Amino acid sequence: MTEAGLIMIFVFGAFIFADDPMIKVMGFALTFGVLVDAFLIRMTLAPAIMAVLGRSAWYLPKWLDNVMPNVDIEGESIMKELEQSKVNKGQFKKKSQEAVES
Numbered sequence: 001m002t003e004a005g006l007i008m009i010f011v012f013g014a015f016i017f018a019d020d021p022m023i024k025v026m027g028f029a030l031t032f033g034v035l036v037d038a039f040l041i042r043m044t045l046a047p048a049i050m051a052v053l054g055r056s057a058w059y060l061p062k063w064l065d066n067v068m069p070n071v072d073i074e075g076e077s078i079m080k081e082l083e084q085s086k087v088n089k090g091q092f093k094k095k096s097q098e099a100v101e102s
Contacts (some may be wrong), residue, residue, distance in 0.1 A: 005038025 012034060015027025025033070050057045 002038060002043065005034055006040075008034045009038070 002004050009031050012027050012030040016031070017028065018024055070077075
């Protein structure tokens with residue numbers, strides 16, 4: 001995160017040396033904004049606030065948890081469904097064999 005901030009600071013800071021005054025102002029404003037965001041907010045305030053809040057910093061209200069979609073990147077839900085379908089097929093085979101035998 002800090003490295004990306006430094007790169008952006010240097011790139012936007014280079015705009016300060018342009019001839020057009022509007023480009024200079026934009027370069028200065030973007031450089032200052034990234035500097036404050038990367039170093040003051042993300043490296044100082046955010047960790048301090050999370051340390052003060054402790055576990056409550058990670059609290060997710062139930063209503064929000066119900067509204068948010070369940071994103072399964074790793075595919076665990078698919079694996080559970082496959083295992084469940086294997087179990088169900090095994091039970092179906094046992095029941096059909098019992099029906100044939102009787």
